[in-house]
Amino acid sequence: MGVNQSARSKHHIKDDEEVNFDHFQILRAIGKGSFGKVCIVQKKDTGQMYAMKYMSKAVCLERDALRNVLREIEILVQLDHPFLVNLWFSFHDEEDMFLVQDLLLGGDLRYHLTQNVQFPLEAVRLYVAEIALALDYLQAKRIIHRDIKPDNILLDEEGHAHLTDFNVATLVEDNQLASSLSGTKPYMAPEVYACSADEIPGYDFAIDWWSLGVVAFELSSGRRPYEIHSQTPNKDIRSLFLKFPEWPSIWPEPFLILVKRLINPNPQNRLKTLDDLKALPFMCDLDWEAILEKSVVPEFTPPKGHLNCDPTFELEEMIVESKPLHKKKKRLAKQRSLREFQSPSAEQQEFTLDPLAEEFTTFNRQKELDRQERERKEQEWEEELLRAMEASGSPSASQTREFRLSDSELPSELTTTPVKVEKPYVKATYNAPSTSKTAGLNGSFSKDTKNRPHTQHSPDTKKSAWSKSRSATMPEGAKVWSKSRKS
Numbered sequence: 387m388g389v390n391q392s393a394r395s396k397h398h399i400k401d402d403e404e405v406n407f408d409h410f411q412i413l414r415a416i417g418k419g420s421f422g423k424v425c426i427v428q429k430k431d432t433g434q435m436y437a438m439k440y441m442s443k444a445v446c447l448e449r450d451a452l453r454n455v456l457r458e459i460e461i462l463v464q465l466d467h468p469f470l471v472n473l474w475f476s477f478h479d480e481e482d483m484f485l486v487q488d489l490l491l492g493g494d495l496r497y498h499l500t501q502n503v504q505f506p507l508e509a510v511r512l513y514v515a516e517i518a519l520a521l522d523y524l525q526a527k528r529i530i531h532r533d534i535k536p537d538n539i540l541l542d543e544e545g546h547a548h549l550t551d552f553n554v555a556t557l558v559e560d561n562q563l564a565s566s567l568s569g570t571k572p573y574m575a576p577e578v579y580a581c582s583a584d585e586i587p588g589y590d591f592a593i594d595w596w597s598l599g600v601v602a603f604e605l606s607s608g609r610r611p612y613e614i615h616s617q618t619p620n621k622d623i624r625s626l627f628l629k630f631p632e633w634p635s636i637w638p639e640p641f642l643i644l645v646k647r648l649i650n651p652n653p654q655n656r657l658k659t660l661d662d663l664k665a666l667p668f669m670c671d672l673d674w675e676a677i678l679e680k681s682v683v684p685e686f687t688p689p690k691g692h693l694n695c696d697p698t699f700e701l702e703e704m705i706v707e708s709k710p711l712h713k714k715k716k717r718l719a720k721q722r723s724l725r726e727f728q729s730p731s732a733e734q735q736e737f738t739l740d741p742l743a744e745e746f747t748t749f750n751r752q753k754e755l756d757r758q759e760r761e762r763k764e765q766e767w768e769e770e771l772l773r774a775m776e777a778s779g780s781p782s783a784s785q786t787r788e789f790r791l792s793d794s795e796l797p798s799e800l801t802t803t804p805v806k807v808e809k810p811y812v813k814a815t816y817n818a819p820s821t822s823k824t825a826g827l828n829g830s831f832s833k834d835t836k837n838r839p840h841t842q843h844s845p846d847t848k849k850s851a852w853s854k855s856r857s858a859t860m861p862e863g864a865k866v867w868s869k870s871r872k873s
């Protein structure tokens with residue numbers, strides 16, 4: 387479904403307008419998670435397609451999951467990597483919170499496992515390399531994902547892997563450890579369980595590399611190294627880790643070494659850096675630059691011609707859903723006009739349902755990219771001007787630069803100001819300092835184990851990494867929604 391040029395200009399969004407639900411055309415439902423649903427959308431002004439995940443505020447509140455979503459968004463706005471599912475926009479309305487992300491049409495690895503795809507080792511090698519690049523990037527930003535599993539690795543149409551779902555991710559300060567029992571049981575590292583049993587003070591990035599090892603094992607054999615399910619008691623899981631897994635005998639030695647180094651119960655001896663991975667015999671002849679540029683062709687290409695997802699999501703949204711997304715506009719308009727006739731106290735009630743609304747981070751990556759592009763062009767223009775002046779015998783570039791105003795001398799809203807000085811004319815460019823806003827999340831995030839099979843989330847009680855990360859800087863496009871609560 388295309389949006390032609392005139393239709394796009396009709397949908398032009400003003401610079402000062404916040405992105406919202408009306409800016410997207412809903413195309414079809416493609417997925418469902420514990421708290422939200424996912425559909426394909428098209429941005430009306432640009433025609434660009436995205437995946438839009440939307441979560442009911444009421445449901446999240448009821449299941450004590452609101453803080454996790456706010457936290458996920460705060461982490462996502464800081465990230466941009468070829469092997470992550472990147473966030474483009476986040477916003478909310480009275481009913482839902484929306485995350486608009488890269489659209490990955492190749493399906494998740496869990497879907498392909500259930501379709502009995504037998505991944506060749508070459509394919510697994512590339513997944514490991516791509517996810518390892520993403521982990522290395524996250525590690526540099528001090529983020530532990532904590533939920534690496536086939537369900538959270540989405541393929542694009544060519545078959546490249548992208549890590550998603552930062553719902554239980556955490557940000558740790560230097561020399562700090564994470565400590566909560568978070569993740570999905572069969573993929574959780576031994577030290578996560580040991581920490582929950584109070585035997586160790588915490589764990590670090592090494593847990594993500596363990597999970598990557600479990601994923602590599604599963605993709606290459608169709609089973610996991612240890613027989614662990616969501617109901618397996620933690621103490622039984624811990625005794626399972628005392629034995630070595632049964633390694634498939636058909637695996638070639640270099641691949642076996644890779645998996646053994648990842649699934650090492652001792653985090654000190656585990657493979658946990660990109661450099662260590664690159665040095666392994668199974669990985670050492672890879673062209674890592676080409677991998678990062680996605681120019682290595684994946685061995686497994688997701689089937690084209692049909693959506694790689696369960697088709698029942700679409701039917702469910704159309705038939706069963708009591709608040710279907712495609713009827714949202716009408717529904718909200720009706721509710722809003724109804725509210726106009728209600729007492730202010732009813733309006734207050736709405737806000738009591740939405741206690742964290744003021745901490746929601748609205749985000750617009752497009753705006754940020756546009757700003758960067760504008761700055762790049764201004765910079766180019768200035769350099770060209772200086773070159774031309776030098777060539778024509780005008781004051782040298784260094785002399786000319788003396789005429790530039792410093793940032794502090796210019797009004798903050800100024801982007802480009804021609805300034806007249808003694809001849810020749812000099813253009814002073816205001817290079818806006820990268821502004822940062824501080825996230826306003828309070829406290830730790832909550833436990834929401836009840837309705838989420840295989841997944842446990844709980845607060846990092848032994849330290850408050852997240853509360854420390856409250857001062858994390860965010861890109862220009864991010865801002866904390868600041869509508870004051872009516873109380």
Ligand SMILES: Nc1ncnc2c1ncn2[C@@H]1O[C@H](COP(=O)(O)OP(=O)(O)OP(=O)(O)O)[C@@H](O)[C@H]1O
Nearest residue numbers: 417418419420421422424437487488489490494551
């Ligand atoms: N960016 C995306 N592009 C394409 N499909 C997606 C995208 N994000 C999610 N999906 C699909 O939608 C499904 C549901 O996604 P969602 O993140 O809500 O669920 P989940 O990871 O299973 O959530 P949870 O772990 O919270 O239960 C995924 O399994 C995936 O197949």
